[in-house]
Amino acid sequence: MKILILGNGGREHAIGKKILKDNPFVRLYFYPGNGGTNLIGINIGNYINDYSMLELALFSKKNNIDLTIVGSEVFLMKKIVDIFHSYGLRIIGPNYLSARLEGDRGFSKFFMKKYGIRTPNYEIFHCYDDAINYLDKKKFPLVIKTNGIASGKGVLLTNNKKEAKKAIREIMIEKKFGKSGEKIIIENFLQGEEASIITIFNGKYITPFISSKDYKKIGENEIGLNTGGMGAISPHPHMNNLIWMDFKKNILDPTYEGLISEKLIFFGFIYFGLMITCEKVYLLEYNTRMGDPETQTLLPLMKNNFLNIITSFDKIDMFWEQLYSCCIVLSSKGYPKKYEIGKIISGINSLKEPFYISGAKKQEEKWVTTSGRVINIIGLGNTINESIKIAYKNAKKIKFDNLYFRKDIGS
Template identity: 65%
Template sequence: MKILILGGGGREHAIGKKLLEDYHLIQLYFYPGNGGTSIIGINIDNHHTVLDLGIFAKKNAIDITIVGSEIFLLEGVVDIFQNFGLKIIGPHYLAAKLEGNRIFAKSFMKKYGIRTPKYDIFYCYEKAIDFLKKKTNSIAIKTNGIASGKGVFLAHNQNEAENALKNIMIKKKFGKSGNQIIIEEFLQGKEVSIISIFNGKNIIPFLSAKDYKKVEDDEKGLNTGGMGAVVPNPYMTNSIWIDFKKNILEPTLEGLLIEKLTFFGFLYFGLIITSNKVYLLEYNTRIGDPEAQALFPLMKSNFLNIIQSIFKDKDKEISIDWKKLCSCCVVLSSRGYPEKYESGKIITGLNSLEEPFYIAGAKREREKWITSSGRVINIVGIGNSIQEARKKAYDKVKKIQFDNLYFRKDIGL
């Protein structure tokens, strides 16, 4: 069997490792991949368009393609692959707007009564500034388009709000993603990530996860793609699960079916718990990173069988078994991420590192590991409690060294 995985980070390495664990005869291909994926599969040469990727998959008889990164989804990769008659895991272009267009997603939530924070939409900087002058409470300012997980600003005063607006709408720090913005009421609470699999008929949730988005300890500093994660999320109680299914999952499924936004792939619910209620902050239409790295080591079920079952029979009920354990993922990054950072630093300690761990931004050069991106390595600890998993993860962190190494010290606390 040949499987192509689109993306080049720790999430894609984690997907590949899980598939090989379940069925070692798979031939894996990655685009663009990284130093870790090159060990377990073949990295396709760079500079491919999504059309080139479709031609490659057709020519090489790829059985299934899994989309890891949202970039490919918003370039219409699923539509192109389906036109080639290829099997691909991910939403078609219109459904991918649930992630790629926040205004589209918010309108969907409002239409189907999905509980979400109150919001206002702005296309004009001056009107947004006038609106802010009347606000005294903390707010969230969000770019309409995706910005690698960095297009959300929490503003607790007028000055912070105006600076965020200038960066987004005047300085164009996020390009076209900031042409329109959402100003949303700020809810104080505990964030939860629920990744699920959607077979076009039912949404089957994974274990809950807690993602640490800010670059600094105590959730301070700039937003990142994620500095760590723990599974399961300790704040996701039984009563919150019931609330989530009733007020978010079920109306989401109803809306997807009515609007014909059905697809075979993953749906990520970004939630916040406040006052014993859960609110939906955002959708992603792929597996989260670094949540995937914390989830896959706990999955007992055969992931390949789950994926294959989607294409064979969407009426067949999907059940996922999980180990009764906890995991903690710590992201080792280059100091300066998510803004300016230096790459090309020699990494030591990787060869003696115990599994599970995943390469996010490193490559092999002349038998040496070299940093190549902002997030470099994802280290995971497994234990009977989050505290035990956390200790194991940070014990493993001590074995890795490279210049300008940076990581949060509070993942799992």
Template identity: 70%
Template sequence: MKVLILGSGGREHAIGKKLLKDLYSIDLYFYPGNGGTDQIGKNIEKIQTPSELCFFAKKSAIDLTIVGSEVFLLEKIVDIFQNFGLKIIGPHYLASRLEGDRVFAKYFMNKYGVRTPKYEIFSCYQKAMDFLEKTTYSVAIKTRGIAAGKGVLLVKNKNEAKKALNSIMKDKKFGKSGNQVIIEEFLQGNEASIISIFNGKNIIPFLSSKDYKKIGEKETGLNTGGMGTIVPNPHMTNDVWIDFKKNILEPTLEGLFLEKLTFFGFIYFGLMITSNGVYLLEYNTRLGDPEIQTLFPLMKSNFLQIIQSSLFQQKDIINIHWKKLCSCCVVLSSKGYPEKYESGKIIEGLHSLKEPFYIAGAKKEKGKWITSSGRVLNIIGVGKSIDEARKIAYDKVKKIHFENLYFRKDIGL
């Protein structure tokens, strides 16, 4: 069987490793991939457009394509592949806007009664500024586009608000993503991520996870693509699960049907658990990174079979079995990420690292591993408790060294 995985991070390396564990005889292809994916499959080069990628898949008789990165979804990769009769896991373009267009997502939530924080939408800088002048509470300012997961700025006063608005709407820090902004009520509480699979009929949640998005400890500094995760999330109690299913999952499912946005793929709920209930902050329409790197080591079920039963509508409900353990992921990054950082640093200790771990931004040159991106490695610890998983992960982290290495020391605390 030939499987193509689209993306270049730790998530794609994790998907590949899990598939190989489930079916060792599988042939894996990655576009564009990284140094880790190159060790377990073949990285595809010299492709520039979705159409060329589709041609490659057709010519190479690829049986199944899994979209890892949201970038491809917004380039209509699923629509293109389906038009050529190719099997692909992911939402078509109209459904992918639930992630790619925050304004569309907010309208969808509002229309179908999905509980979400209060918000206002602005296309004009001055009107946004006037609104903030009258605001007495902390807010989140979000770009309309996703901006690689970095287009959310939390502000606590008018000076921070003006600085944030200037960077988004005047300096165009996030490009066209910032042509419109959402100013959203800032909620106090605990975040949770619920990655789920959607088989066109039902949304089946995975275990809960807690993502650490900020670059600094105690959730300070700039937003990143994620600096670590723990599974399960201790704040997802039975009562919170019931609240989530009633006020977020079920109305989302209803909306997907009524808007004709059904697809075969993944949907991720970014939640805030407050004293007044659970709220939806955002949708993602693919597997979370680094959440899925933390989830896969606990998944007992065959991931390939889960995908196939979803894609071929073999079952209305998919049962996913999990180990009764906990996991902790620590992301090792290049100092300076998510802004300026240096690459090309030699990584030492990788050869002695025990599984599970995933390559996010590294490549092998002349027998040596070197850094090639902002997020470099995902180190995973698995144990009977979060504390044990955390200790194992950080013990493994001590074995890795490279110049300008940075990681958060509070993942799982």
């Protein structure tokens, strides 16, 4: 069986490793991939020079690819699933209309409101002046979001009017996030614990994975700029039975109802970004793919054959190791802004599995950095504290100039 995985991060390396662990005879291709994926499959980035969805479809057709898995959201809003379907190719991910649940926050919020899905109060703005004037009516803190995807960085927490005005100007006037900021959402801030639930939707059933917690900020104690994710733990210590029941009743079930009613039918992933308050759970956002670094944290705990999960149209029973998982993201200092690449990495050969390459490649037999997020280190333990301890012990084996990672993941 030939499988193509789309993306270039640790998530895609983790998906590939899990598939090979369960199915050793599968042949993997990656676009564009990274140094890690190149060790377990074939990176086809050398043959396709840009993100042409049509070229990827033609490559898949010519090379008899049996299944394509969309890792990164970048591909979804370029209608890759629709293009693959038009060529009769099998692909895991939502069509363009369904992908708007992630790629168009205005559409997503309308969907939540229509189907009674609990979410923070919000307003949507197309006009800069209207957004600025709205601030006079609100109490702070406020959350300001780009309408479109922004690599996980388009969500800004503002503590006062000055910060909010600056955020709105950066998004709408200075175009910091490009077309993603042509429209913004201003949302009430909720105090609580963020949680992530990844699910698989096969068009008939939505099946949740176990919970996880993502650490999005670059700085310890969740301060500083948003990133693609600096670490994660699983299962989430605050997702007790009552919270799970609340999530199912007020978020998961009405989401399913809305998908069926709106004919948003696809085979792929739905990620629920949640906020657990002292009273109830709220939906902050949908993603229509697996999270990063949540995927790297979850897959080492999964007992199921991952390939069976993403190809079965039946109701799935999920099985998990009775362990805890902690992921530490090793990054280049300066990320998510400016950072240097090409730094020689030492210690990779001494790492114990599981670990995943996210931004590194082999160059003349040496590993060098190629991106802001470089390596994902996973610790597995019988307690959450044990998993954290193991992850940090492994992380200290890696050395390169300008190495940075948060010291408080899981605490």
